[in-house]
Amino acid sequence: MAAPGGTGPIGPFPARAREDPGEQEAYDKLRRRVLWSLPSGLYVLGSRAGDRRNAMTINWVSQVSFEPKLVGVSVEKPALTHELVADGGVFSVNTVARADSAMIRKFTKPVDADLGAMTLNGFAFHDGATGAPVLDRAPAFLDCEVRHALDVGGHTLFVGEVVDCGFQAAEDTPVLRMEDTRMHYGG
Numbered sequence: 700m701a702a703p704g705g706t707g708p709i710g711p712f713p714a715r716a717r718e719d720p721g722e723q724e725a726y727d728k729l730r731r732r733v734l735w736s737l738p739s740g741l742y743v744l745g746s747r748a749g750d751r752r753n754a755m756t757i758n759w760v761s762q763v764s765f766e767p768k769l770v771g772v773s774v775e776k777p778a779l780t781h782e783l784v785a786d787g788g789v790f791s792v793n794t795v796a797r798a799d800s801a802m803i804r805k806f807t808k809p810v811d812a813d814l815g816a817m818t819l820n821g822f823a824f825h826d827g828a829t830g831a832p833v834l835d836r837a838p839a840f841l842d843c844e845v846r847h848a849l850d851v852g853g854h855t856l857f858v859g860e861v862v863d864c865g866f867q868a869a870e871d872t873p874v875l876r877m878e879d880t881r882m883h884y885g886g
């Protein structure tokens with residue numbers, strides 16, 4: 700997935716590109732490639748507010764503090780996930796087995812939640828300690844309560860404290876990283 704289209708080059712620009720629209724265009728593309736080159740993981744973010752649950756593909760996830768144990772996730776404002784994390788105050792971070800890479804494409808729009816079958820788009824889940832959905836086939840998960848929400852522009856950086864976590868498969872199960880796919884996000 701590429702950066703949102705329709706906008707011109709986004710500043711600020713270094714001195715060499717400040718005056719020349721062509722240089723600005725070139726710099727904009729260069730910066731995108733550099734940002735894309737930052738290694739990142741690929742996860743499914745579980746969210747819940749009341750009885751509404753969702754699961755979304757996300758790569759902007761990182762631990763951000765030792766003590767307390769905080770994890771930051773940056774979520775697009777228009778996403779259903781944004782509404783649920785803002786309202787519910789909880790989220791789960793699910794790793795994805797490399798063998799399950801096809802799963803990533805199943806969580807790029809609001810899911811079909813079947814509470815009778817306890818599935819999200821057909822994938823079995825259970826509710827974690829916070830109530831956020833945890834995918835049964837995630838090799839590992841973090842269950843988090845939101846402690847901070849920082850408006851960073853088109854996204855909100857939600858910072859959650861880890862209140863529960865676990866492995867659901869062998870600890871050395873290879874997990875998916877962005878570089879294992881042909882996808883990009885951001886840049």
Ligand SMILES: Cc1cc2nc3c(=O)[nH]c(=O)nc-3n(C[C@H](O)[C@H](O)[C@H](O)COP(=O)(O)O)c2cc1C
Nearest residue numbers: 756757758759774775778779780807808809882884
């Ligand atoms: C590879 C990949 C990585 C993504 N990373 C993020 C991300 O870090 N943050 C985000 O808000 N959306 C990310 N998305 C986009 C969401 O998955 C997508 O916008 C989704 O439609 C929002 O889902 P929702 O409306 O069901 O919550 C990513 C999509 C893909 C395909």
